Every structure is written in structure tokens, then in C-alpha cells.
Amino acid sequence: GAVVSQHPSWVICKSGTSVKIECRSLDFQATTMFWYRQFPKQSLMLMATSNEGSKATYEQGVEKDKFLINHASLTLSTLTVTSAHPEDSSFYICSARWGSGSRSEQFFGPGTRLTVL
Amino acid sequence: KNEVEQSPQNLTAQEGEFITINCSYSVGISALHWLQQHPGGGIVSLFMLSSGKKKHGRLIATINIQEKHSSLHITASHPRDSAVYICAVRVMDSNYQLIWGAGTKLIIKP
Numbered sequence: 438g439a440v441v442s443q444h445p446s447w448v449i450c451k452s453g454t455s456v457k458i459e460c461r462s463l464d465f466q467a468t469t470m471f472w473y474r475q476f477p478k479q480s481l482m483l484m485a486t487s488n489e490g491s492k493a494t495y496e497q498g499v500e501k502d503k504f505l506i507n508h509a510s511l512t513l514s515t516l517t518v519t520s521a522h523p524e525d526s527s528f529y530i531c532s533a534r535w536g537s538g539s540r541s542e543q544f545f546g547p548g549t550r551l552t553v554l
Numbered sequence: 555k556n557e558v559e560q561s562p563q564n565l566t567a568q569e570g571e572f573i574t575i576n577c578s579y580s581v582g583i584s585a586l587h588w589l590q591q592h593p594g595g596g597i598v599s600l601f602m603l604s605s606g607k608k609k610h611g612r613l614i615a616t617i618n619i620q621e622k623h624s625s626l627h628i629t630a631s632h633p634r635d636s637a638v639y640i641c642a643v644r645v646m647d648s649n650y651q652l653i654w655g656a657g658t659k660l661i662i663k664p
Binding site: 446475480481483528530542543544545546547548550 | 587589595596598599602640644651654656657
């Protein structure tokens with residue numbers, strides 16, 4: 438099946454620094470990419486949806502200035518956590534959609550664990 | 555009542571046993587995902603289903619759209635299958651909104 442990669446798989450940073458997470462669709466062009474966040478022992482929560490070349494659509498309660506999403510190409514989306522704080526420590530997962538309508542499929546990246554000290 | 559219910563919440567079994575994890579949903583869907591999450595958090599996409607049955611190795615996923623129910627089966631279970639299995643449904647006509655099940659924690663003992 439199609440592969441979605443994330444880099445890095447884990448990152449530890451100091452409070453106040455910014456961290457960039459990359460999400461790549463390796464063997465297909467993704468018309469839409471999604472970013473999720475998972476708190477310990479909880480389900481995944483959609484943060485934002487991004488389409489290539491346009492601004493991301495953020496879910497209610499997600500700060501767009503805090504979590505910058507760039508979807509510069511059909512195979513790459515980045516999530517930048519700006520001025521990270523310990524409460525931003527979480528597991529971030531991206532997914533990428535191929536195709537459209539009933540013939541679309543969605544593939545998930547392996548996730549990135551962020552720890553902010 | 556949650557729109558996506560998984561059962562059981564926790565399952566412990568012996569190596570070699572046949573495992574079934576269930577997912578029931580109450581909304582109209584266009585697709586259903588099964589994902590596996592390992593203890594370290596890593597996510598693996600197992601299946602995406604919109605009808606019928608899919609098989610990959612020892613894993614089988616089925617879906618009954620009329621009954622709004624899906625099952626994930628593991629044959630000849632192995633300790634490395636120990637993980638959390640998550641069901642997520644893509645809501646019909648929703649621009650790819652996903653509703654997530656709470657997950658089933660599976661432990662396979664050697």
C-alpha cells in the first residue's frame with residue numbers, strides 16, 4: 438500500500454524553541470493532508486486539514502499561529518510548533534489523502550513524538 | 555452514546571489464539587479504517603474498507619454496511635501483535651471527517 442512518512446519520529450526540545458515536523462507521501466500525490474494530535478491514552482484529535490497550495494483549515498480550539506502548517510507540494514506538508522511549551526508535548530500524526538470522492542483513500546504516517554522540556 | 559464503539563476495550567489472549575475486535579458505528583460512513591498503534595505510539599494503517607472483506611497476512615477485516623459493524627480478526631496471534639487497535643470511520647458527505655473509536659488494547663501472551 439501507499440506510504441506516508443514523518444520526520445522526525447521523535448524530538449526533544451527546550452521550551453520556547455520551534456519544532457518542524459515533516460509529512461511526506463512517498464509514492465503518491467496527496468491532494469489533502471491532515472494533522473492529528475494524540476494526548477496520552479486518548480484518541481486522535483484532528484488539528485487541521487490542508488490542501489496543496491492553499492491555507493490550512495484549523496479545527497476549533499487549535500491556534501493557527503501556534504501550529505503553522507505549510508503544504509507546499511503534493512507530497513510534503515509541514516507542521517511547525519512555534520515557541521513550544523511543555524503542554525505541547527504530544528504525539529503528532531499526519532495522514533495523506535489520495536484521489537477524490539468515493540475513489541479516495543487515506544493513509545497515515547507513523548507519528549512524531551514531541552517532548553518539550 | 556459514542557458514535558463509534560469498539561469492543562472489547564481490553565483483550566488478553568494466549569499466543570496462537572484467534573482474535574476478534576469489533577467496531578460498531580451509528581453514522582453513515584463512506585469508509586472505515588483500522589489502525590494499529592504500538593506501545594511507543596507509532597501508527598500503522600492496517601485497512602481501509604468501504605464494503606466486504608480485506609485480508610493481509612494474518613489480518614482480516616470485514617465490514618457490514620447494513621448492520622454498521624466491522625470486525626478485525628487476527629489469526630494465529632503472536633506477542634508482536636500486542637498493540638492498541640483503533641477503528642475510525644469517515645463520515646459520509648463530510649469532507650473526510652473521521653470519528654475515532656477509543657481503541658482496543660490487545661495483549662498476546664507467549
